[in-house]
Amino acid sequence: MIARNTLEALARRPLSFLTSSWPWRSLGYLLSSAAVGACVAGLGALTYLMWGGLGPLALVVVLATTVVVAWGVSRYELRRLRLVTNLPPAPDAAPPPRLSWSGLRARLRAAAGLRELGYGLVALLVLWWTDIGVALVSLGIPLFLMSAPFQPTAGTAVGWAGAVVGAVLLPIAAYPIAAWAGVRAAMARAVLDPRDSELAQVVRSRARLVDAFEGERRRIERDLHDGAQQRLVTLSMKLGLAELDLPPDSLAARQVREARVQAGQALQELRELIHNIHPQVLTDRGLEPAVRDVAGRSVIPVEVDIALPGRLPAQVESTAYFVVCEALANIAKHSQAAHARVRGRLGGGDLVVEVRDDGVGGADAEAGSGIVGISDRLAVLEGRMFLSSPVGGPTVLRVEIPCHH
DSSP: OOBOOOOOTTTTTTTHHHHHHHHHHHHHHHHTTTHHHHHHHHHHHHHHHHHHHHHHHHHHHHHHHHHHHHHHHHHHHEEEEEEBBBOOOOTOOOOOOOOHHHHHHHTTTTTHHHHHHHHHIIIIIIIHHHHHHHHHHHHHHHHHHHHHOOOOOEEEEEEHHHHHHHHHHHHHHHHHHHHHHHHHHHHHHHOOOGGGGGGHHHHHHHHHHHHHHHHHHHHHHHHIIIIIHHHHHHHHOOOOOOOOSOOSHHHHHHHHHHHHHHHHHHHHHHHHHHHOOOOHHHHHHHHHHHHHHHHTTTTSSSEEEEEOOOOHHHHHHHHHHHHHHHHHHIIIIIIOOOOOEEEEEEEETEEEEEEEOSSOOOOOOTHHHHHHHHHHHHHHHTTTEEEEETTTTOOOEEEEEEEEO
């Protein structure tokens, strides 16, 4: 199996690792940090030259230049990862933006831009000379020992003994070099390209499972609606017709009447089951009518105030509907509320849904399985949940669901 990165290559047998290209790639990765050191030297020279001419104003110029250089260093760190990894870039990864003041300001406003800036500053201050130091110390010791026979101060026997020890230590030096290069690369990838982290892969896998589950829910709902429900309706009608043909006070008429009542109850239970699986109104008409429908069936009065410009992605609507249903169920069970309110708006690319009640409060996000289920469902879409429930009320549950999925 081909190693995907330096750390995996280190786990191989020594001969396989030492005869591969990974030690040389790791050394090249660490030595390439000299380019970052050159940026530090350039910033130092700029500070020295401008301080004499501009005085304190030079500090502002140097700081602005440092920010630009740090961002460029972060891009350089990401690109040189190919030296110590065989992982291809993410298929949906967008090309890095060109360096410009407008692009830089846009990136600084984003979390990814802040991560890149922070990592670039750390690379400028600490990491580059650590890389060089690890490479020089790991290679310097065995190379110094190997040069002992050519040093005039060393005796012949001592010099050749040192050369043998150095030759033995030289292959061993590949291990600390590769280990530090692997750790550096893993850290850079986790900070600068988190899409390829294992956690992000788990999130994407969970999103695919939720999509598949929602599709299966819709299929079950459709089969029940078009199959079992229609047969129960037909059965109830036939029982009603049969009852008309029997004497009203006969035993057979009473049994048929009871059977028709039971068929009606089964039909009502089936309709409730279908609605809980995936309401057809949500698919056909969208979030607002679906929320009004579930609010109308609530045991407490619920005011619905949802104003949306149009239909949202199906997964967003389904998640928001699930949140409202769970929240209203929790209110009915635990809050002792006399009134509840559901409000929904679209702002900044996020669907914001707020469920408020006038109950006794004291809701705990860690204790209630319903709240935990809401949090887990939101995590699939990278949504956020905020819960305020002081003792005595009111309780406010606010969720923000990104609509770019």
